[in-house]
Amino acid sequence: MKTYSISEVAKELNLTAYTLRYYDKEGLMPFVERTSSGTRLFKESDIDALKIIECLKSTGMPIKEIKNFIDWCSDGDATLQQRYDMFLERKATVEAQMEELKKTMEVIEHKCLYYKTALDAGTENIHKDNNISSHMTN
Secondary structure, eight states: OOOBOHHHHHHHHTOOHHHHHHHHHTTSOTTOEEOTTOOEEBOHHHHHHHHHHHHHHHTTOOHHHHHHHHHHHHHGGGGHHHHHHHHHHHHHHHHHHHHHHHHHHHHHHHHHHHHHHHHHHTSGGGSSOOOHHHHHHO
16 A cells, blocks of 8 residues: 655645644544654545545634544544534535625625726726725725
């Protein structure tokens, strides 16, 4: 079975070796084997697990909660419900984030149109009264 070094895994996941060592220190990688001299040996399944960790982290989940998930995985089938519930909660969190991003995008698109119109006209005066608040709100 092929194994990977910490630097190879870091490159693959676009992380630093320092980040991976931190994850290990925080207990997020109990599955990673080590040589007798302590060098980490990553398997393909370890990289897949780290991708899940990165996914959870990108949702804003704290390291402590990710650690709970890792512990549940180690506990086996008895924790299937907790893991399922956690992913349902993460899904709801991401859906809410996407809604917020959609609103943000609408504002940005409006501002792009606003400034494109002003540029095409050669003046911002095309957008009614030219006071300081119209620069911010239009």
